[in-house]
Amino acid sequence: MTQGLEKETIYSSSFQEVLARTADEDARRLRAAAFKYFTENGFPTPRDEEWKYTNSAAISDFGFRISDFGAGDDGSEFLSGFDYRRNGFTALHLAFAGVRVVRIPKDTSLAEPLEFTFKADEDGAIFPHLIVVAERGSKATIVETYESAGTSFTNAGVQIFVEDDASLTHYRVQKESAESYHVGTTEVTLKRGSFYNATNINLGGKLARHDVHLKFTAEGGEAYVDGLYMLSGDQHSDTHSEIDHRVPNCTSHQNYKGVLNDRSRGVFNGKVFVRENAHGTDAQQSNKNLLLSNDARVDTKPQLEIFNDDVKCAHGATVGQLEDEELFYLLSRGLNGALARNLLTYGFAEEIVNKIEIESIKKELDEAVLNRLHTSLEA
Amino acid sequence: MLLEIKDLHAGIEGKEILKGLNLKVNKGEVHAIMGPNGSGKSTLSKVLAGHPSYEVISGEVVYEGKNLLELEPDERARDGVFLAFQYPVEVPGVSNSQFLRLAYNEKMKHLGEEELDPLEFNDYLKEKAKIVEMSPEFFKRSVNEGFSGGEKKRNEILQMAVLEPKLAILDETDSGLDIDALRIVAEGVNKLRSAENGIILVTHYQRLLNYIEPDYVHVLAGGKIVKEGGKELALELEEKGYDWVRAATK
Numbered sequence: 001m002t003q004g005l006e007k008e009t010i011y012s013s014s015f016q017e018v019l020a021r022t023a024d025e026d027a028r029r030l031r032a033a034a035f036k037y038f039t040e041n042g043f044p045t046p047r048d049e050e051w052k053y054t055n056s057a058a059i060s061d062f063g064f065r066i067s068d069f070g071a072g073d074d075g076s077e078f079l080s081g082f083d084y085r086r087n088g089f090t091a092l093h094l095a096f097a098g099v100r101v102v103r104i105p106k107d108t109s110l111a112e113p114l115e116f117t118f119k120a121d122e123d124g125a126i127f128p129h130l131i132v133v134a135e136r137g138s139k140a141t142i143v144e145t146y147e148s149a150g151t152s153f154t155n156a157g158v159q160i161f162v163e164d165d166a167s168l169t170h171y172r173v174q175k176e177s178a179e180s181y182h183v184g185t186t187e188v189t190l191k192r193g194s195f196y197n198a199t200n201i202n203l204g205g206k207l208a209r210h211d212v213h214l215k216f217t218a219e220g221g222e223a224y225v226d227g228l229y230m231l232s233g234d235q236h237s238d239t240h241s242e243i244d245h246r247v248p249n250c251t252s253h254q255n256y257k258g259v260l261n262d263r264s265r266g267v268f269n270g271k272v273f274v275r276e277n278a279h280g281t282d283a284q285q286s287n288k289n290l291l292l293s294n295d296a297r298v299d300t301k302p303q304l305e306i307f308n309d310d311v312k313c314a315h316g317a318t319v320g321q322l323e324d325e326e327l328f329y330l331l332s333r334g335l336n337g338a339l340a341r342n343l344l345t346y347g348f349a350e351e352i353v354n355k356i357e358i359e360s361i362k363k364e365l366d367e368a369v370l371n372r373l374h375t376s377l378e379a
Numbered sequence: 380m381l382l383e384i385k386d387l388h389a390g391i392e393g394k395e396i397l398k399g400l401n402l403k404v405n406k407g408e409v410h411a412i413m414g415p416n417g418s419g420k421s422t423l424s425k426v427l428a429g430h431p432s433y434e435v436i437s438g439e440v441v442y443e444g445k446n447l448l449e450l451e452p453d454e455r456a457r458d459g460v461f462l463a464f465q466y467p468v469e470v471p472g473v474s475n476s477q478f479l480r481l482a483y484n485e486k487m488k489h490l491g492e493e494e495l496d497p498l499e500f501n502d503y504l505k506e507k508a509k510i511v512e513m514s515p516e517f518f519k520r521s522v523n524e525g526f527s528g529g530e531k532k533r534n535e536i537l538q539m540a541v542l543e544p545k546l547a548i549l550d551e552t553d554s555g556l557d558i559d560a561l562r563i564v565a566e567g568v569n570k571l572r573s574a575e576n577g578i579i580l581v582t583h584y585q586r587l588l589n590y591i592e593p594d595y596v597h598v599l600a601g602g603k604i605v606k607e608g609g610k611e612l613a614l615e616l617e618e619k620g621y622d623w624v625r626a627a628t629k
């Protein structure tokens with residue numbers, strides 16, 4: 001596959017700049033290796049099992065202006081652990097990554113959330129890479145927000161390390177324009193007795209893909225990886241998650257919901273691995289989808305791979321429409337059909353939005369959800 | 380005349396349940412409908428509220444001079460028809476107060492009256508909740524979600540209090556209520572009873588009718604009203620059972 005030879009040169013000349021800007025020798029070597037991987041493999045195609053439902057050709061066909069890359073913190077000690085070989089996107093990401101390293105100091109509780117907003121301009125491509133280390137016994141909330149103007153390309157990477165007994169709440173809000181391309185990878189490493197609570201909200205993007213890779217590396221970890229994708233028009237959103245129970249006595253919960261209108265398309269692929277020695281694992285996964293139009297479509301595939309008997313695992317996926325009895329109940333109280341449908345849809349999405357404890361973000365998302373439904377609860 | 384049902388035949392999934400039902404309700408009247416399980420009481424309630432699964436085969440329903448059967452369920456509601464469900468539906472993720480305010484404002488819009496913003500509505504709701512002694516903690520909770528059976532029934536009457544219907548159909552609102560709740564809810568209904576509205580009370584038990592005295596009692600059996608009388612008919616039924624009515628009408 002010789003996808004976008006021309007684009008390759010665009011990336012190539014920009015890459016020379018990135019290399020020139022990278023002072024650290026290790027970082028330079030890493031970027032070069034990643035870029036080599038990208039030039040050799042290109043972007044993934046639907047023939048790649050992990051990209052079966054998501055065709056990235058549109059991204060490789062578009063001549064983005066590469067902006068805002070390669071600068072920032074060093075972070076090579078962490079970057080070397082980032083698995084850029086997953087696919088062409090992760091490789092290209094690492095080659096251009098603009099790195100930011102944030103540490104939450106040991107035994108510190110942050111009262112205010114740490115907020116990171118990444119914005120891609122019209123025709124621009126950005127490669128933000130955020131590294132968050134929640135040191136032992138710390139407690140914090142981070143908010144990662146993606147915005148864009150018009151047609152743009154965001155290729156993001158996040159590495160999270162929650163150390164022993166630390167607790168991290170993570171909100172990821174992707175509200176780019178409906179014309180943007182967004183690919184993001186989140187890697188999470190959980191240590192002993194740590195707690196990680198993520199809510200991933202996907203509203204924007206013409207084509208959006210988010211991969212979460214979470215691994216428990218010591219006992220007693222607990223993770224929530226929840227999310228909502230709310231799509232309309234011709235939007236396409238693909239979530240791949242991989243939860244790796246490689247040690248005993250850890251708990252993972254996943255609750256993803258999808259609301260799909262018009263001709264939109266959703267993909268959810270959730271893998272849970274319970275390794276041989278991971279006894280006492282508790283892993284729950286649920287993916288519920290609401291189709292609001294006959295032309296909307298979702299492909300959902302929960303996947304449990306269990307190599308241990310002493311575990312508690314449950315998973316389930318549903319694809320459905322609004323409940324007739326619920327609809328009639330609202331109609332019987334005088335709500336018109338459109339409002340009743342929208343209110344039920346809002347209620348469906350609220351289970352995820354309600355998790356958010358920062359009032360300003362919750363309110364904004366409430367409004368975003370209602371906006372999508374062309375409904376106001378204030379009227 | 381508030382409501383007139385003439386020779387109504389209706390059913391569900393091709394099965395005829397109501398087989399020539401007649402009923403007249405004037406403003407200011409309370410009508411109790413009693414009858415054995417499966418006789419069609421909830422079917423009648425759902426048909427009046429406009430549930431799309433039920434089909435009207437023949438007959439007429441005139442509400443305030445209009446053909447009720449022509450109206451969509453939400454139009455009926457905005458025009459003052461209210462059904463307290465035998466099995467209230469849970470609506471996850473939508474708070475009771477959001478839901479009630481939307482419903483209230485839809486009705487106000489329809490009447491060309493002023494709508495209430497969340498703060499104003501909250502005050503209004505608090506006043507209404509007193510009628511059924513409902514704690515404001517239920518306002519924030521999702522509609523009926525996780526409510527006990529009795530709490531759901533009480534919530535139905537709260538909705539009735541908020542929407543102030545002209546025709547209220549209460550389908551077994553008493554079932555599931557404990558002794559105190561029954562008294563509270565019944566007293567609530569009495570407060571909502573006025574010369575301007577009519578109430579149809581579907582019930583199995585005389586107990587409720589001790590609190591809410593009906594003007595008329597109808598016995599529905601086999602899809603028809605088979606006996607009618609004053610409030611003393613309910614006492615007689617309680618004593619003699621439905622076989623007595625069935626035997627008498629054969």
Ligand SMILES: Nc1ncnc2c1ncn2[C@@H]1O[C@H](COP(=O)(O)OP(=O)(O)OP(=O)(O)O)[C@@H](O)[C@H]1O
Nearest residue numbers: 391392394396414415416417418419420421422423
């Ligand atoms: N979807 C359906 N398909 C077939 N029959 C139905 C359906 N729904 C209801 N019925 C039948 O219609 C009849 C009338 O039911 P309805 O609920 O109106 O009775 P009811 O008088 O309210 O009884 P109860 O006192 O137990 O509440 C019953 O025999 C019931 O089984």
Ligand SMILES: [Mg+2]
Nearest residue numbers: 420421422465
């Ligand atoms: Mg019934």
